[in-house]
Amino acid sequence: MKILTGNDLKSGAVVWWDGRGWSLHVEDAVDAGDDADTIMAREEAARRVNVPYAIDGERSAEGRVRPAHIKDRIRALGPTVRPDLTLKPADPEAGNWVI
Amino acid sequence: MYKYDHYDQAMVDARVEEFRDQVRRRIEGHLTEDQFKSLRLMNGLYLQLHAYMLRVAVPYGTLSSAQMRALADIADKYDRGYGHFTTRQNIQYNWIKLEEAPDILADLAKVEMHAIQTSGNCIRNISSDQYAGAAADEEVDPRPYAELLRQWSTFHPEFLTLPRKFKICVIASEQDRAAMRLHDIGIRILRNEAGELGARFYVGGGMGRTPMIAPVIRDFVPLDQLITYSEACLRVYNRYGRRDNKFKARIKILVHEMGADEYTRQVEEEFAHLLSQGIEPPTAELERIRTYFQDPAFEHGALDALDRSDPDFALWVDRNTMAHKQAGYINATISLKPVGGIPGDASADQMRLMADLAERYSFDELRVTHAQNIVLPHVRKADLYEVWKQLDQAGLGTANIDQIDDIIACPGLDYCSLANARSIPVAQKISQRFAAGGKADALGELKLKISGCINACGHHHAGHIGILGVDRKGKENYQLLLGGSEAEDTSLGKITGPGFDEDGIVDAIERATDVYLRERGEGERFLDTYRRIGMEPFKEAIYG
Numbered sequence: 191m192k193i194l195t196g197n198d199l200k201s202g203a204v205v206w207w208d209g210r211g212w213s214l215h216v217e218d219a220v221d222a223g224d225d226a227d228t229i230m231a232r233e234e235a236a237r238r239v240n241v242p243y244a245i246d247g248e249r250s251a252e253g254r255v256r257p258a259h260i261k262d263r264i265r266a267l268g269p270t271v272r273p274d275l276t277l278k279p280a281d282p283e284a285g286n287w288v289i
Numbered sequence: 290m291y292k293y294d295h296y297d298q299a300m301v302d303a304r305v306e307e308f309r310d311q312v313r314r315r316i317e318g319h320l321t322e323d324q325f326k327s328l329r330l331m332n333g334l335y336l337q338l339h340a341y342m343l344r345v346a347v348p349y350g351t352l353s354s355a356q357m358r359a360l361a362d363i364a365d366k367y368d369r370g371y372g373h374f375t376t377r378q379n380i381q382y383n384w385i386k387l388e389e390a391p392d393i394l395a396d397l398a399k400v401e402m403h404a405i406q407t408s409g410n411c412i413r414n415i416s417s418d419q420y421a422g423a424a425a426d427e428e429v430d431p432r433p434y435a436e437l438l439r440q441w442s443t444f445h446p447e448f449l450t451l452p453r454k455f456k457i458c459v460i461a462s463e464q465d466r467a468a469m470r471l472h473d474i475g476i477r478i479l480r481n482e483a484g485e486l487g488a489r490f491y492v493g494g495g496m497g498r499t500p501m502i503a504p505v506i507r508d509f510v511p512l513d514q515l516i517t518y519s520e521a522c523l524r525v526y527n528r529y530g531r532r533d534n535k536f537k538a539r540i541k542i543l544v545h546e547m548g549a550d551e552y553t554r555q556v557e558e559e560f561a562h563l564l565s566q567g568i569e570p571p572t573a574e575l576e577r578i579r580t581y582f583q584d585p586a587f588e589h590g591a592l593d594a595l596d597r598s599d600p601d602f603a604l605w606v607d608r609n610t611m612a613h614k615q616a617g618y619i620n621a622t623i624s625l626k627p628v629g630g631i632p633g634d635a636s637a638d639q640m641r642l643m644a645d646l647a648e649r650y651s652f653d654e655l656r657v658t659h660a661q662n663i664v665l666p667h668v669r670k671a672d673l674y675e676v677w678k679q680l681d682q683a684g685l686g687t688a689n690i691d692q693i694d695d696i697i698a699c700p701g702l703d704y705c706s707l708a709n710a711r712s713i714p715v716a717q718k719i720s721q722r723f724a725a726g727g728k729a730d731a732l733g734e735l736k737l738k739i740s741g742c743i744n745a746c747g748h749h750h751a752g753h754i755g756i757l758g759v760d761r762k763g764k765e766n767y768q769l770l771l772g773g774s775e776a777e778d779t780s781l782g783k784i785t786g787p788g789f790d791e792d793g794i795v796d797a798i799e800r801a802t803d804v805y806l807r808e809r810g811e812g813e814r815f816l817d818t819y820r821r822i823g824m825e826p827f828k829e830a831i832y833g
């Protein structure tokens with residue numbers, strides 16, 4: 191599946207296309223399919239996202255979306271060496287989700 | 290320390306307002322990201338893996354207490370309570386909001402700081418010896434010359450869009466503590482046979498994907514021609530450096546492909562021409578700058594001995610201090626490498642403590658080292674025990690400078706969008722492995738450096754042991770290098786063979802250090818043994 195990511199223009203936060211808008215959580219990401227370019231052009235022009243791009247995503251056994259490549263997984267979670275700063279600060283297993 | 294004059298302050302203030310307007314126009318949509326990108330980069334603002342990242346310049350690594358406190362306040366107010374000190378003696382913040390960036394620059398300007406020359410294809414922030422003005426072995430304080438070069442290079446209209454970024458380093462001692470020969474221009478200030486001071490120019494060094502050690506281009510440039518000669522070096526590069534291929538655009542490639550002799554000939558020709566143009570700043574300007582770098586009011590006759598009765602303190606003194614030029618004083622290095630910690634990171638509270646200690650015990654001065662540590666350069670020996678106790682209580686008392694656990698590590702894949710692999714977790718595992726059982730102590734001086742990609746921000750080519758993170762079919766993999774050095778005996782490390790996964794690289798390093806412990810001769814460091822016995826015994830142990 192193709193999922194779309196970028197950064198929020200003002201805050202710089204990593205965001206994911208959830209079908210209606212941009213979410214902080216990659217689990218909300220949807221398959222953009224053939225519409226990827228159209229969505230990205232429209233959203234960037236409206237400054238709802240900064241420098242969007244499409245990446246490969248995959249669905250886990252439990253059906254959760256996650257990026258296929260480790261770099262994007264770290265981007266989706268936060269630095270593996272500072273669990274307190276990730277999107278799952280209370281989850282001791284967060285690092286495993288990345289690797 | 291250098292103090293801004295009216296012109297410096299006006300320039301920096303104007304730059305803040307200019308950037309405020311550019312940010313406003315970007316947010317309102319009058320500028321596209323393509324148009325805005327180079328403007329934000331000129332102000333040190335990158336878009337990184339998780340957010341915007343701001344790199345703040347620390348000219349030649351020198352900071353006042355007030356500046357360090359301002360850096361701490363920025364970490365708390367605009368970031369997430371910490372900052373990362375880099376191998377170019379700067380600091381970067383990882384969680385910056387675009388809308389707040391102009392306010393950060395305004396806060397920096399209030400303490401005579403900025404983020405200019407920390408990005409883009411310009412002459413970057415000048416680096417120097419962290420003990421400048423304090424080392425027992427230096428000819429002269431190199432910082433007035435570094436400051437002169439800074440003033441010449443900031444906003445130099447001819448050199449704002451060079452083929453590629455350009456890094457200059459200035460030192461003034463035979464011992465090289467600043468990786469001088471791995472810079473685009475390395476300058477060593479020394480005396481000639483007549484006892485006059487001059488500058489030796491090394492041009493065309495660098496790390497990255499094509500590491501090179503800079504050759505000497507000229508043995509002795511009189512110091513009143515320093516800027517003219519630098520300008521000649523830059524001009525030849527700006528004229529012939531490649532703009533068609535990013536990977537061949539650094540001056541090291543030009544010097545290598547043109548040949549050092551031909552490059553030198555052209556520089557000399559340009560130099561002769563420039564001499565006739567009278568571009569050297571007036572001596573009075575250098576003298577004005579020099580007044581800011583006078584020695585602090587050292588106490589003459591200060592006690593020149595240390596009470597070493599506390600063994601933990603004695604160990605820290607042995608590891609973390611360096612002789613001072615003034616009797617009764619010492620250079621104290623604060624390690625930002627606690628066991629299992631993140632190399633180069635400091636919390637806002639730690640920055641404040643270091644600032645307070647500098648204000649009270651080090652004539653208000655701190656230095657950032659290229660090895661990502663902090664120096665208190667002028668501590669009275671009589672005060673050193675108190676300084677250490679306060680550092681130790683705050684988790685800043687690690688005694689490991691230049692040991693295997695004093696690791697240089699770039700941010701790697703945890704923060705950097707260019708990375709192939711993570712650097713920090715590998716550094717953490719190595720420091721934990723070697724701290725256990727005192728193995729790090731047994732190994733003595735062993736400089737280990739890790740980069741998360743071929744760009745080599747973590748100086749892996751120059752580590753006695755170097756580690757390079759690569760991407761192997763979507764998985765993190767680590768190549769091992771041995772035999773590098775960035776000191777006066779500069780050398781480039783060689784790859785041992787196939788790479789390892791994260792745990793495998795730690796085991797491989799342990800096997801390499803076992804070879805050293807078995808083979809070392811009297812007084813030999815790891816690097817010396819490697820140079821004497823060569824790669825083979827290490828390879829056998831690592832892959833055997």
Ligand code: SF4
Pocket residue numbers: 699700701702705706707708709740741742743744745746747
């Ligand atoms: S070496 Fe590579 S991964 Fe490390 S900070 Fe530099 S660009 Fe990023």
